Amino acid sequence: MTGIKKWREVWTLMLLMASVSMLHAEDLKLQDEVMSLEEIQTEILQLNRDLFMLEEDLLFPPNTQVVVFVGWRGAAFFNLDSIELKIDDKVVSAHLYTDRQKAALKAGGLQRLYLGNLKAGQHEVTAIMTGIGPEQREYRRAASLSIEKTTEPLRLALDIRDDPQKQQPQFTLSTWSTE
Amino acid sequence: MSLLARCRCPVGALILFGVASLFAASAGSAASSDAATAERIELNSTALGEAIYFANTQAYFEAATRLLVAEARETEETQAIPRRLFLSSLLWQLGASDYAMRLVETTPLPENNPHLLQRIYLQRATLALRRQDLPAFEQAIRELGAQTAESSMRDDIQQRVQALRLQAMILSGDVSQAAETWTQLPLDSFERPFLHQAILAQLFQAQAQAQAQVQVQDQAQDETEQQPSEEQMPWEMWLDKGSDLTLTERSRGDAQQAAREQTMYRQAIAERYTLQQAFVSLSREAFSEALLAFDRIPLDSPFLAEALAGKIRAHVGLGDAEGARSSWQTMLKRTPADLQTVHAGLWVAALLQQKGALASARNILNTQANRLNDFRRAFQALRDVEAPLHADEPLLQENPIAWLYFQDLSLEDTWQQAKARWERMREAQGLLDVNARRLVALEEGFALKRQLRLTRASDAELDGYQLRRANSQQAHEAALSTLADRVARFGDLALAEPETQALWNGLQSAKARLARLQLAPSFTEGESAQRVLATAQGVLLWQAYEDSLSRAWRVRHLQAKHQAGLKEAAERIQRIERELLRQRDLERDEQRLSVFSQRWRRLSRGVDSELQREYEQVLRVQGQFCVHLLQDVEALDERIQYALARVEDALWLQQLDRRSTNKNNTKSTNKNNNKNDPKEAP
Numbered sequence: 001m002t003g004i005k006k007w008r009e010v011w012t013l014m015l016l017m018a019s020v021s022m023l024h025a026e027d028l029k030l031q032d033e034v035m036s037l038e039e040i041q042t043e044i045l046q047l048n049r050d051l052f053m054l055e056e057d058l059l060f061p062p063n064t065q066v067v068v069f070v071g072w073r074g075a076a077f078f079n080l081d082s083i084e085l086k087i088d089d090k091v092v093s094a095h096l097y098t099d100r101q102k103a104a105l106k107a108g109g110l111q112r113l114y115l116g117n118l119k120a121g122q123h124e125v126t127a128i129m130t131g132i133g134p135e136q137r138e139y140r141r142a143a144s145l146s147i148e149k150t151t152e153p154l155r156l157a158l159d160i161r162d163d164p165q166k167q168q169p170q171f172t173l174s175t176w177s178t179e
Numbered sequence: 180m181s182l183l184a185r186c187r188c189p190v191g192a193l194i195l196f197g198v199a200s201l202f203a204a205s206a207g208s209a210a211s212s213d214a215a216t217a218e219r220i221e222l223n224s225t226a227l228g229e230a231i232y233f234a235n236t237q238a239y240f241e242a243a244t245r246l247l248v249a250e251a252r253e254t255e256e257t258q259a260i261p262r263r264l265f266l267s268s269l270l271w272q273l274g275a276s277d278y279a280m281r282l283v284e285t286t287p288l289p290e291n292n293p294h295l296l297q298r299i300y301l302q303r304a305t306l307a308l309r310r311q312d313l314p315a316f317e318q319a320i321r322e323l324g325a326q327t328a329e330s331s332m333r334d335d336i337q338q339r340v341q342a343l344r345l346q347a348m349i350l351s352g353d354v355s356q357a358a359e360t361w362t363q364l365p366l367d368s369f370e371r372p373f374l375h376q377a378i379l380a381q382l383f384q385a386q387a388q389a390q391a392q393v394q395v396q397d398q399a400q401d402e403t404e405q406q407p408s409e410e411q412m413p414w415e416m417w418l419d420k421g422s423d424l425t426l427t428e429r430s431r432g433d434a435q436q437a438a439r440e441q442t443m444y445r446q447a448i449a450e451r452y453t454l455q456q457a458f459v460s461l462s463r464e465a466f467s468e469a470l471l472a473f474d475r476i477p478l479d480s481p482f483l484a485e486a487l488a489g490k491i492r493a494h495v496g497l498g499d500a501e502g503a504r505s506s507w508q509t510m511l512k513r514t515p516a517d518l519q520t521v522h523a524g525l526w527v528a529a530l531l532q533q534k535g536a537l538a539s540a541r542n543i544l545n546t547q548a549n550r551l552n553d554f555r556r557a558f559q560a561l562r563d564v565e566a567p568l569h570a571d572e573p574l575l576q577e578n579p580i581a582w583l584y585f586q587d588l589s590l591e592d593t594w595q596q597a598k599a600r601w602e603r604m605r606e607a608q609g610l611l612d613v614n615a616r617r618l619v620a621l622e623e624g625f626a627l628k629r630q631l632r633l634t635r636a637s638d639a640e641l642d643g644y645q646l647r648r649a650n651s652q653q654a655h656e657a658a659l660s661t662l663a664d665r666v667a668r669f670g671d672l673a674l675a676e677p678e679t680q681a682l683w684n685g686l687q688s689a690k691a692r693l694a695r696l697q698l699a700p701s702f703t704e705g706e707s708a709q710r711v712l713a714t715a716q717g718v719l720l721w722q723a724y725e726d727s728l729s730r731a732w733r734v735r736h737l738q739a740k741h742q743a744g745l746k747e748a749a750e751r752i753q754r755i756e757r758e759l760l761r762q763r764d765l766e767r768d769e770q771r772l773s774v775f776s777q778r779w780r781r782l783s784r785g786v787d788s789e790l791q792r793e794y795e796q797v798l799r800v801q802g803q804f805c806v807h808l809l810q811d812v813e814a815l816d817e818r819i820q821y822a823l824a825r826v827e828d829a830l831w832l833q834q835l836d837r838r839s840t841n842k843n844n845t846k847s848t849n850k851n852n853n854k855n856d857p858k859e860a861p
Binding site: 037038040041042043044045046047048049050051052053054055056057058059067069071100101103104105107108109110111112155176 | 225228229231232233234235236237240243244247248251252270273274275276277278600603604607610611614617618621624768771772775778779782785786789
């Protein structure tokens with residue numbers, strides 16, 4: 001009887017150990033799955049980053065690169081609908097804004113309106129903004145800038161802001177300063 | 180479901196908070212100097228600006244990519260820390276939590292910017308809390324406290340710390356303390372409503388547990404013991420306090436919406452509590468009391484099916500067949516797609532059978548047996564849907580039973596988690612597809628470039644050019660140096676020609692000879708000869724000078740010509756160098772591209788297998804859920820068939836009784852007739 005009891009105890013212990021190890025294995029398996037998901041996600045992010053850099057290096061090399069950013073501060077006198085961008089009188093970019101994009105700009109975001117290549121020398125850049133201006137009237141304004149493209153990358157900023165003194169929106173196209 | 184997951188704070192809101200905080204950080208630090216500086220700081224980082232734009236348009240992946248590129252290129256270092264903090268938030272949301280943590284932990288601590296330092300510790304605390312790592316959270320908060328006295332903390336950071344502490348309290352189960360702290364949160368805090376929901380969810384859970392305990396205790400204790408009244412519950416008191424505060428003091432934002440949500444949650448909790456009480460009464464067989472409690476559940480309550488089922492059970496307990504049938508009919512009308520309705524029908528049929536209304540019982544059972552087929556079909560369809568279920572699945576739109584049970588399935592933690600992972604992998608696959616298209620476009624671009632490059636300079640060619648250039652240069656320099664020497668020494672240069680030299684020598688010797696003659700001073704011929712000699716020498720010198728000038732001019736001309744040739748050669752060499760550089764760049768880029776393709780293929784294989792695994796997991800959970808439901812249906816069917824068989828037996832017995840009664844009646848009638856009519860007597 002004692003022998004049977006002992007065997008039963010041993011058997012129970014073995015079962016317990018087996019179940020514990022199975023549970024542990026399940027935990028580890030789950031952990032592995034989570035890890036692999038995490039790794040894949042990280043790798044995809046890195047791949048995307050590297051590809052983005054490669055594209056930028058190849059398609060828009062620094063000596064010809066030109067970028068135009070749009071920033072919007074203050075929206076009391078203007079509600080933006082669209083922007084058309086011309087370089088040397090040729091339309092290079094046009095954008096219609098959704099409510100979400102407008103909100104993103106108002107929240108301090110910068111939109112890369114145009115990324116392209118330009119030969120060294122003198123050029124004329126013009127941005128035409130349309131929207132709803134003061135007193136809910138349709139509003140269309142242009143901002144121009146003459147630029148000298150060198151072998152350095154050229155960054156331009158189109159800044160839309162309120163002019164409280166004139167009670168009008170103000171549009172400024174200027175070269176980006178990293179000062 | 181985890182506690183934080185219960186806090187239904189939208190992803191976008193969290194990120195936007197990050198953005199808002201970051202901008203508050205930038206603008207705030209600048210505010211101390213002047214507005215212009217603030218503007219400059221804000222506009223300084225195009226990567227951050229672009230990331231904010233993308234994050235606000237919910238393109239989180241694009242936002243993260245912009246910041247990762249800036250991080251890799253190490254540009255705009257002035258904004259490196261805010262950029263890293265923002266990036267860590269985005270990475271977390273995109274499922275790269277370890278990467279996010281690593282980024283925050285490796286962010287250098289700035290020595291002269293206390294605000295930025297606070298933000299780093301705050302971010303560490305936030306991420307630790309999201310990982311549900313309370314010790315790490317406490318550590319980060321302690322470090323934050325050690326860095327700054329609370330009084331010198333900016334308001335936004337203080338508020339954020341308070342909100343994080345509150346979340347930690349919820350996470351550790353200290354709900355009453357969390358509820359107390361919640362009332363101290365600023366009224367315009369954006370996290371206030373989300374935290375409120377999280378606390379309510381916790382209270383809900385805690386209350387349900389408490390009720391379950393009460394139920395167990397009640398069964399053991401005296402039945403007459405009083406239950407705590409609803410009004411005395413601490414959570415209810417707190418809710419009153421909280422909702423009053425929210426309703427009366429909320430200074431801005433969607434106060435009405437918040438009030439509606441509060442009322443809804445409050446009502447749901449109150450209904451749940453009433454239901455629990457009713458079931459406790461039911462378990463104590465206090466059927467009338469239970470009925471009263473069940474009646475307090477309104478018809479539009481989400482717990483209506485449970486309430487009606489309980490009500491039917493109470494009616495059955497009281498033996499009130501009419502009440503049970505009426506409640507069941509309401510249930511049939513209100514919640515026809517719930518399996519509980521079929522279940523309740525079984526109780527009603529049993530009661531009717533007891534009361535002898537066998538035909539009605541049989542009708543109910545037959546109808547329910549037929550309805551079970553609808554459930555069976557719906558559950559089988561749910562199980563057989565190929566893709567993991569989604570709310571816009573046509574099956575769900577058309578079938579109310581499938582829709583109702585999909586709601587249940589969507590609350591299952593295992594299913595939710597598996598589906599979330601599967602969806603993440605699908606997104607990853609989509610991104611890889613986009614990347615594949617970009618890679619193909621780049622490869623095509625390369626092919627075109629290669630085709631356009633008709634002449635390709637080789638390294639050997641360049642070496643030859645460089646050697647020739649060096650030789651020419653050396654020769655040119657040697658020639659220049661010789662010429663320069665000769666031009667510098669005029670005399671040598673003047674007598675450089677052999678004829679001139681001979682003439683000069685002849686003149687010199689004639690002059691010497693004339694001097695040796697020692698002529699008398701009056702001898703004019705001698706003087707005249709000397710003058711002639713001097714003139715000849717002068718003419719000779721003049722001619723030599725003229726020659727040297729023209730020669731010098733010719734030398735200069737030659738030199739200029741030579742220099743132009745050299746310049747042209749140098750330019751050509753430069754062109755070749757550039758060309759070679761481009762070629763090397765191209766080769767390097769080609770290599771980069773090929774590495775990309777390899778990486779892409781490897782990743783794509785990983786994603787495909789992972790996607791398949793997650794897909795199978797989702798289907799497995801979905802299938803298991805449906806199998807359980809189908810098992811319930813089969814069990815219910817068995818019970819209905821059994822009940823139906825009993826009713827049929829009873830009906831048969833009744834018919835037998837009736838027949839025998841009829842027979843007896845006929846016999847007795849006949850007897851009576853025979854007695855009355857002697858003709859028909861046997």
